[in-house]
Amino acid sequence: MSRNSSPAAVQIGSNIANARKALSMTVDQLAVASRIDSSNIRSYEAGRAMMNVRSLVRIAEALKVDPGVLLDGVVSEMFVTSD
Template identity: 70%
Template sequence: MARTSSAAAAHIGSRISETRKTRSMSVDELAVASRIDSSNIRGYEAGRGLTSVHSLVRIAEALKVDPGSLLEGVTSEMFTNER
């Protein structure tokens, strides 16, 4: 998980969390279904890290949603310059 402080990470994490709760899934259930460690899922949902595209697709598949739905509302301005 890439550590970040961007608003994009927080936004995507919020979308993952909302979708997971709508599907009545626990973090552990999502972790098993997506084959991603539950600590990483918790980090994504808290906005502490930005998920890779591969992980985002796996999470979306586990949630049975289009990956784009987890990116809805993300803009380039949400990313901070971390160099």
């Protein structure tokens, strides 16, 4: 997980938070449902960390959305690279 926020991490985090709130679900409830620690969920939602694909799918399943919903608005240029 990256310590540097990227626009992609911020967008995905916002999408997660919006989907969670639409279900009136707390961060702790999402953590239990996805089997991901609540501190990680908070970091993802804040855009401070980028989850791996497995975690993205687990979060999507817990939120009862297609994983693509969490990627809405994300384009390759949004990822910070060291190139």
